[in-house]
Amino acid sequence: MKQKLSLFISMLFLVTIMTVPISAHAETAAKSFADVTEKHYASKEISKLAQMGIIEGGSDGLFHPDSEITRGVTALWLSKALKLKEPVSLKGFTDIPESSVYSYAVNSLKEKGIVEGDEGRFNPEAPLTREQMASLLVRAFKLKENGVNVWFKDESSIGESHYKDVVRLKQHLITDQLEYLPKSRVTRAQLVLFLNRAISQGETGKDEIPLSDFLRKSKTRGIQSSPDGKMTAYVEEFEGHLQIYVDQEGVEQDYRITNMKDRDIENFFWFNNERIVYTTSAHGLEDNHVHSVNPNGKEDKDLTPYDNIRADIMESLSYLPGHESDMLISINNRDRTVFDVQRLNVKTGKMELVAENPGNITEWLTDIYGEARLAVAKDGINTKILYRSSAQGKFESILDVKFGDSFKPIMFSFDETQIFALSDIGRNTLALVKYNLNTKSIGETVYENPEADVTDIVISYKKQAILAVKYETDKVHYHYLDKEFEQLNQAIAKKLPGEQFIITGNPLPESKVNLFVYSDRSPGVYYQYNRKDDTIKKVKDTMPWIQVDQLAEMKSVSYTARDGMTIRGYLTLPKNAGDKNLPFVILPHGGPWARDSWGYDKEVQILANRGYGVLQMNFRGSTGFGKALFNAGNKQWGQAMQNDITDGVNWLIKQGTADPKRIAIYGSSYGGYAALAGMTFTPDLYAAGIDFMGPSSLLTFLETMPPYWDKKKLYMQVGDPGVDKQMMEDYSPLLHVDRIKSPVMFAQGVNDPRVKKKESDQMVMAIRQRGIDAPYMIKEDEGHGFRGYENQLDFYTIMLKFLDTHLKK
Template sequence: MFRAMIALVAALGLISPVTAVASATVPSTPQVPAADFFRHAEFTNVTLSPDGRHIAVTVPEGDRTLLAVLRVADKQIVGKWDYGSNRHIENVFWVNDERILFRASIKLGSLDYRVMPGDMYASNIDGTQRIDIPNGNYYQILDRVRDEPGMVWVQRSINNAFLFKLDSRTGRTITVASAPLDQGSFVLDHEGNVRYVVGMMKDRRIRTLRREEDAWTLVHETREGGGQRRPLGFHADNRRVYFAVSDRGEPERIMLFDPESGEETVLSHDEVASPDGFVTSGDGRHLLAVRYQPHRPVYDILEENHPEARTLTRLISAFPDHAVEFRNLSADGNLVLFRTYSDVDPGAYYLFDRQAGKATFLLANRSWIRPEQMARMRPVRFTARDGLEINAYLTVPNQVEPKNLPLVMLVHGGPHGPRDVWGFDPEAQFLASRGYAVLQVNYRGSGGYGQAFMAKGFKRWGREMQDDLTDAVNWITGLGIADPGRICIYGASYGGYAALMSVVREPELYRCAIGYVGVYSLPMMFQRGDIPQSASGRNYLRRVLPADRAEQQAQSPAFNVERIKVPVMLVHGARDQRVPIEQMQFLISQMEKSGRSPEKVIVQRREGHGFYDLDNRVELYTELQAFLDRHIGPSREAAVAP
């Protein structure tokens, strides 16, 4: 049961970064087995205790995810947790040096986590004094309560937004404040005073409120997709406030606002991308850096003279070919837990000691992956037909001239909010290893580029969102990189919708299409699945999809099957609650009525929204490769690795 943890202890030796990289260098093999791309990572998350003496590590193991706490000094396990089949421990939060909070979620597919009622737990790090916190899955943890050991700030939204103090030793809560928002997130100053709340109403209005004495006053209100004024936290002086500000939905700029004088100072801004993350000092009082992902991840260091910020700069410079992700710092700021990764490297965790000036290698996400065998992911940009700039990523097989290659358009799901990013992508790497160029497009409607860019996709499913994919294909073939006669399209969830809708809209552009747990009938989205089961879900559908049924059908692959002229492969899990299998069954019935049937259909009766079991994953991608090889393959005799 705990053999992965035994491997963890072995991996946690004091290995320098140079040694760790050197030990990973092995002769390349002709073809990496499919299973190597789709095995679950050895470790999914690592967090550092406030005193820097322990780390908490979540470990996938078969049908569950375990948790272990280890001493940094000798790598010994001091506590471990296993909540049984299909229980996945996540969101570990250090209450103090000796106590943690965490959740155990139910996974209904690789693309869909669910947290069930009651599934929050607290425990001492040695496994003693464990408690179950009733309805804890609804709590969002904000921070530790200053000067009250064992207490944390949590918030919960039930019609109104509520702020509580939670006692991690007993599970009891004390209500501190509420706000007239259907979903809200509170902002406290460094003394623990409630000062702001920002959140969303059921009709998707986004509101920012300020606390004045015992009443809330409106600071800003907008519709989803418009400008925003979102408080992030307080400056070290406890008077000025950091805000993310956008006037018309453009990428947010980070500003420092003085409520007393009204003075505002722009601290950070990127023309292309919205802030992607923030790094604060160990004591939580200084905003040290803002992270963006316009193409590759970049950091804007705000307090360059702060000693912890200087450490961030040193670490970023030490890994020039990698992105550096700062996880957390010890309370005194001396120890920095960080992760490095790249397009060819799934990533590794390190612990940097500022006083000693030394980084210690801790562990790797997928130690079996050899970066020299992987293909580079290149950020690219093109202009859509209406002049909108679109960002994308191109992965080209190793040791192959980028000319007249077979191409797979890999479409991300969501669609509104998620985006493709630079980094190790198992699907893109698998396809590239089999000889295919891969193009991943952040079409309009994707997240990460400002609210206005995302809103450009509202009600435009099957229209301009599809045009962006078409324009991307025409652009890449125009450069001579892709062979216009050997292009297929593939995606999951919304990506499956886009794949099928693309061959409806452009029946001559692609040679095949693959839909994985995809949406094929927009009218059915209002009737089936978990989205229409909540008021916020129904409002979301009304916001992003057309209201007129005829227009919904016009934007649905299942109602336009007569235009599908290419071979189709469909994949679904019988237990999918996000996109029920009835979506695929309806598409198949419509295709059969028109005299066509999918060439290949895969259904796994125990899977949900995305396949989780490794054997099922390997079967899926083996069949996917065979399907592509038949229709656009770089070599008709290409071997399929088991």
């Protein structure tokens, strides 16, 4: 009788702990175990799961962390972690009677397909092996394939029935061991560690924003009004792909006019009131196609339906009599290595050759009547500006531009006697200048900024004038050339104090001015300003679920490199974390012929929200700050360019901002190379590295570049294998993996046209041969970067786990 009563009480206790909410156990089940000291490797996890009521000690009040755990106890813990309901049947296994303390747990797990028996037996007192644990956790927490290629030294000893599950466990970084020891028995403390990691999948801590909020595509972007103002088009996500929607006056609900499934919409514009033109690419191949569609969604047509080509829109010709349905594009369908100018009918798709590329032209420029009359041509490593006086004339060289200088034609003057261009000939920064076509010489300087390059201009075709010149130092600024435009911007600025804004579409409309407003903490909001009554209204928020006050501020900073050169960048510290001894991620930009800018950066905010400081820097070779900084990067991959990054890290450490033992380096494209170079050439500086599609060898990278890239120019900027082979070998991380001391994570798209998958493959294999772990995420449907939401979610989930493992342990 006493035995039956004892079993009844045991069953009652089991049912109770399985049905009471976990929050209740935080008070009633909190325990400290005398045999688990604070120094024990699983002390925090044991305390956490005990407080949650998932695990418990023995009748002696001790936990026995190093004792082997049985299959039955594992089932008890797992059922509590999953909060499983009472099973339908208690007769799932012949060796577990209904009165067994394991009965509810094991049968609940069986009904969920989590546990399996052997000829009807469960063997609850048998010890749990590590490969069995892997299968239980993978089934229980539904760990899916995420594209991470993993490696175990002892993978041949993993049982065939458990192999995929052991791989899943490492794919999700629940284990990061090089030797899994699949047949070894699991201790109670070990199971706690693994179970806690599995439970934590997808969890967000206090003040942490779910990754999905950062990665969801903008609800609305690219708002554009039709020429007559009666319709508005914008891009919005539908079933995983961006689609074009139209909002029409008098129609209650917006309607979708595209149905992309295998291609992504890159951009669009109103060709006229009856036609919208848009471009697409497939799976990261950068094979841009030009499409057109009616605003009602009819007559959707791919105008450039060729394989392995790239088409780029130059301009509309609809303003010209006889060409109301025509536009100009540059396309390499005749020869993959060069781009011709074609006149394209947006209704029929008919193309007519306007200017054939003789093989050396890299850019075309049309006059105000849409005639291709200016071209930029390669001349070895130098550049020539070619010009013809009429569309039927012969191109002649009017300006030689030496390597290291820049001359970038922007537009013909409205009287066609001059060209407006960005030039740094005879100066350091790009200035807006006039080139006189009669005297064949550079004339007046319209505007020059001594600190930064001019990047763009604002034009009014109605006024036939340049309204403002754009440049970027810490932020984007304008130098105004038109008083009306200046006053308009001042009036808008009063309505949006402290915000950055861009006027989209017509810069000087009579009444309604469309605006895109953004900041370092806001991904962007569309507004409309009414000039007539001086009012402003919000139109659409691109990501309304993002709360600005939860995000971190990005501050402009600068530091001095070891040779005295000033390096400008941006520092973002996690909110409410102070400014001392923080874990840090160094984030060099891609390109490298690009720059980091102030504004909302998804990656920066993800890292800051998870407690990491982030440093971005415009190292030499970056654009935007003059040719001295830019040209100082020539043939300096892994050398002075890398020193600028290293000097930034040391600057953080000297200030006490970064904890020197908790710094990682992460980058994409060139930034990926910089991450590998940092891990290779300064191995004591970083605790971990992440390479996203970065070159691993300067030699193999140049061998596989796209056919339309300028090889001679790259030889001057990166290195010439025929002249600089030794230097390129010296600074190729692939050839120096023996210097790497810390783990490196990799990610790569199979279809990448810029940095071939081989660059990552060969580096991963070389590192693994050294016995260093190298998790490697491969996505079959991606190119140079991950665009798909699920792929991005997989990447950032694993990236954060990787960083937490090596920077927060």
